[in-house]
Amino acid sequence: MQAFDPERYSRQIRFAPLGADGQARLAAGRVAVVGCGALGSVVALALVRAGVGFVRVIDRDVPELSNLPRQALFDEADVAAGLPKAVAAAVHLRAINSAVTIEPVVADLAAANVGDLLAACDVVVDGTDNFEARFLVNEFCCRAARPWVHGGAIGAEGRVLTIVPGRTACLRCLVPDPPAPGMLPTCETAGIIGPAALVVGAVEAAEAIKVLVGAHDKTAGRMLVCDLWEHVWRTIDLSVLAATGCPTCRGGDFPWLDGRLGGRPTTLCGRDAVQVMPAAGGVDLAALATRLATAGRVSANAWIVRACVEPGIEIAVFADGRAIVSGTRDEARARGIVAKYIGA
């Protein structure tokens, strides 16, 4: 049995479905949290407080003032310091529970590193803000037969789905074709309220705990959908989708892992700019310009939409979905900016 302080976790141990055996499993458990923004913050907080033995926190971004209403791990000092989110998160998490091994990873999850970053973890938890990363996680987990917890929040809405490859529907069963860049609202264009992220992160953490102690049979494959504004909560049974499966979870087709889908950003030679290739398909420039108008100054014609989205940063989007981010040579940052504003 894994060592832990029984007094510290006495209230969890008293919860009968967990008990001392469950606490020992948590202490021996290893979790990868992909993305440490609104959802990942809450997931990491809850799992570290619960005494999960190893938590790897993967994030490519730095905290900003506009993150603070919903990203529970960060404060004004973190924004001023400008440290990467994963690093700042590790400082806070270690102060909360020194018995947990926290491993911060400052990286953009990609086909080239997903195997290393998600290996040797019992469960992967989705704290990302983009479909490319989610599909990479889905394919890695399907190939490795690894359970993972998908979560998403936007506006006042949220959803959570625990995926057990081979037994439940996977993300591709649910979303056969990943949305093209600019087709979906993002937190930057549609907004989000903090409680939605707190709820989704908390449910994801509970699901991860259940996976670690082997108590996820009843909820895996059943997607929670909630709307905090309308006070609507429902669960959707996806077993019909699971019965047939999809090319990834049943057919061993891994286009994101194989590099057939998803583009790597490229620093533009001689320019303070990075080109980010589209994840899939083209982009509706008119719709994009309308949405971006809420985030910054926009100019648009039939071929390109330009927007000053952050101080010193201009993003230019072409009809094929290709984006050039000017004002940076940092590929991970440019990729983050495109994900935030274009939604790819």
Ligand SMILES: [Zn+2]
């Ligand atoms: Zn599937």
